[in-house]
Amino acid sequence: MLFCFLPIVKQWSSKKFVRCSYDFKLVNISGKKTLLKRLLIFPSNDNKLCYEYSRNSLEHGIFQCVECVKLGKSVLAKIDTNGILKVENKKHVCSKIQYSLEKYFDLQIIRKPNYEILENCHTKSGKVLIVFNANNRNECHEYAWRKKAFRCLSCNTKVHIHNESKETEYIELSQLNHRCEYRQFNREKYFKFKNFVLSPNFEIQTEMVGERKKKSLIIFDERDGTKCYIYCYLGKKNYGCIHCRKQNVYVSAKLEQNSDGENYVILSNAKHVCEMVKYEPQNDIILRAPNKYSSYGKSFKWNSKSGTQRYTCLGCRERFQKTKRIFTIYLCNDENGDYFVQMKNNQKHICEARKYEPKKYAITEISKIDTYFFYRENSMPNSINVAIFDSNDSTFCYPFFYQKSSNNFRCSNCSKLKKMCTIQLPKIDENGKEYFIHGPKKHICKPMKISSIQETSKFVLLERKDIVFKENSKKKDVEIDEARILKLPNFEFRPSKNGKPDGKLVTFDTIDESLCYEYYFLTRSKCFVCGNCERKKHRVTAKVHLNNETNEKFLELSINEHVCEPIKDEFADKIINASNFIVTERNVERKPKKVIVFTCEKKEFYYELSYTSSNDFFRCIPCLNHNKNVGAKLYVKENGEEYLMSLQNKHVCTPEKYEKEKLQSKTIPKSMFELYKNKNGESNKKLVVFTSEKKDFVYEYSGDKSLFRCLQCLKQKKYISAKVRGNENEKYVELSKVEHVCTPMKFDQKKYKK
Known part of the structure; x- marks a missing residue:
């Protein structure tokens, strides 16, 4: 007889629960890391035997019998908002279990008036939970609203509120032993102050x-x-x-x-x-643009570390490079859009005024390029490419391909090196001639010969009249208040929790660079949002823009300022540079299997982390055996350099002594292995590795493609692998560093087939 198990689609709304008069009890049971809630139903009066129900993960407020689930039966129960027990009209297939005081812990349930929730308090959330001492209402425990729950100010114990805003409302403590000292209850201290100035x-x-x-x-x-x-x-x-x-x-x-x-x-x-x-009165100096310029003055340079508005005196910096008290000015604009310079009154120059030379400060567009040609690939009829001539050598050029989605050109060779290098669409000068704005220093690739494009049948030259670019009719030039512009290096893009390399934005505090604000990306608004301010119901955003001329990113900060406190920037402590780790067992087709992380720069000891595909990070297996999750994730910088970011926790295992010879994989030459057919007659699916030049004993591997496993070792729960490397003429086998636990087999040529 054939039979199978089919999934049962549960529709809780159609379940019929009946009210019953059984005694029941909500208790806790000790889990691996926390306490788990259980519902105990006593069908008899002696309260010694009961049915144990656990929470059903598919529906809030529903419990299911634990023992019946083990026997493939679902028997449900629930407690409504009025505290009445209702059970499903089904019979149990399990037997009652013995109730034990040692196994179960009573829930710490507190009902009114033994607690009170104060609203409109002078706190960040505006709410405070007060739990009174049962013996003295002048004493209490205080709970503040943090991370979507009330938490004790002393020990961070969380409180759950049930049947909120109803007559049957009560609170439940999630910790067995809450032994914090009571505080003196003073209702007035929680509300707004009345001291006026x-x-x-x-x-x-x-x-x-x-x-x-x-x-x-x-x-x-x-x-x-x-x-x-x-x-x-x-x-x-x-x-x-x-x-x-x-x-x-x-x-x-x-x-x-x-x-x-x-x-x-x-x-x-x-x-x-x-x-x-x-008290130091503010007495800043304001300078407006004069009708006539004086012939002597100071030269100022934009300070890229501080943003677009801050300029520092070149003469002061050249004379005393190490001093921090360089004469600084700020370029601002008023409500009418007129620019003015603002500076502090207590500043003094430490350099002498220079003679003003207008020609020295004339703007020259060194990146204006009008020597180029368009072409396309024969294999891609709709493609548009442009070759920008190298300003140093007209026989070389930089190839760019047109991106319709972003309506710009991207360097083909830099893209192969995982570098974003783009230029905007051609512009038209006052004489009606087209030109490109191009900065050769932005490239990490080298220019290629023009003849490799013009003198090959792979490409076809295009006429400008035949090229039509996407119109930016919907795109409007938005004027941004320069006071809200933030430039590099005052911000950074970092990996988010889900592993996206640029999913998190960090802006540094202007006073203390060791402090920062963290933003997460909001897809629907296409901007970054400060997470800590958002938790306080205050929206602080930052939008990313691209400077068309310099091709550099900058931020447009929102008008709203932060209400949260800047946090300590601990990102550098989590980074492991490429010099402090080695990626081993790397495969182009798959992720690297392992990394070796050194404990210090001397590289005497190391930890070995193994790759887990389900979480896409490297994990320390010895620490995992000690119930500690220690891991790191591999990322690549824009310049192609790899680095590791520690995820959480510190190692509890002992580091290994680093011996380079033992960690290197063993290689077997072509003369010491053979590939044969497997039982199904598939070629190159069985690998035989000889133990010596006599070729009388072998280790036998079975596998798929280039990865093979020793099945005899696998039966003893030991993973020994081998990979076939190289091309057809120079193949070799790379063995894992783990030694065999099985015994080599006698080689019998008749047993194997090519």
Whole structure:
């Protein structure tokens, strides 16, 4: 009789649950890493025997009998929002189990009025959960809303809320032993403060830092106007005391406006732990473009490290290269779009003024190229290519192919080297002649001979009149506020959690470069979003743009500023450079099988990581045997250099002594192996490797394509592999470094067939 098992499609809405009067209990059972919830139903009055139900992964709020599932039967139960037990109208196929106090732990369920959720509090989330001491309501445990759950301020224990906003609402603790000390309950401290500061006892100062405008709040001493506290801007009109934050104390203030349009400041109840500082009035110098230019002046250079708006004096930098106090100015524009220069009043030049020479600063377009020709490949009738002549040698050129999707040209040879090098469509000068903007320094490839294109039948030259490019009618030139432009190297693209190489954007703090903000890419908006600000329901974005002339990326920052704190940049600590690891058992057709990671630059000891295709990263197997997941992922930089990024955890296994000879794969020459047919008559599917020149004993491998395995060792749970390398004339076998555990076989020529 033939039979098979068919999957049963469960439709929970059609299941019929009936109300029952059985005793039941929600408990926890100890899992591998956490506590698991179980529903115990007692059909009899003695409460010694019960049915154990676990949560059903396919439907929230539904439980299924554990023992019945093992026997291929599904018996369900649920508890409705009113706390009433309902079971499926089915009979169990399993037997009741013995209830044991040692096996199960009672859930820590707390009901009102033993807890209270406070709204509109003076916290980042605006919510606080208070769990009172059952013996003294003046004491409590405090829970803040973080990562979509209430968590204890002392031990981070998470609390689950059930039947929220209903009469049967209760909370459940996810930890057995919550032994934090109780805190004194003071309801007033959770709500908004009432300390006001009116004008003129405060001041808002604005200055340029890098490419951004930095706002500061100055709170004066009521008795001495020469002393003050300085607050930095946090976003959403909130400010925080700079010097208190350095001591991990957060004293905040908020700028508000009354119905008459007058500004005032609300101070928090937190006390300052810092001392007042001397008040320094802001007295920046503003320079407008004059009608006549003087013949003497200073030369300034754009500081690429700080962004588009910051310029530093060339003379000061040339004279004292090591000093950090270089005279700096900022190029800004007002509401009318007119440019002006802003600089601090307390700066002094350490160089002498230079004579102004207009010819020296004349703009020359050295990348304007009008020597080129169009062509296409015969095998691709719709292709469009352009050869840009090398400015140093007219017999050489750079080949570009047209990309219709992005409406530009991309260097063919740089693409083969995994480098993005593009140029825009040809432009037209005042005389009506076309030209390309081309920078040879952007290439990592070398120019090729023009004759290799013009003197071969593989390509056909094209006339300009026969070429039509995609129109950018929908694309409009958008004016971007230069104050919100961020240029390299003030940001970086890094791998995201799902492994996308440029899936994460990081921008560095303008004050402390060791701090940064992390953005994730939002597909529907086609921009990057700050994750920490998004969790606080505040949208801070960054859009990526490409400079058509320099072919460099830059960011357009949103008007909204960060309300989150910058985090410590620990990316460099996770990176393992190519000099500190070796990729072994590399195969062009597949991912590399293993990497050797050295513990230090001396390369005396190493860890071996094996590739796992399901997760697409390398994992330390010895650490995994100790229930520790240690791994790294292989990435490639834009210049083609490989690097490893550590994923999580540190090694708990012992590193191995590095011996290069033992780690190198063994190679077998053509004279010491043979390829034969397998049992199915398929050629080159059985590999025989001789143990000596006598060729009397062999190891036998079976496999597919170029990969073979020793089946005798595989029976003893040992993986010994071999690969056939080289071409038809110079083949060789590469053996894995693992030694055989099986015994070599006597070679019998009659047993094998070619």
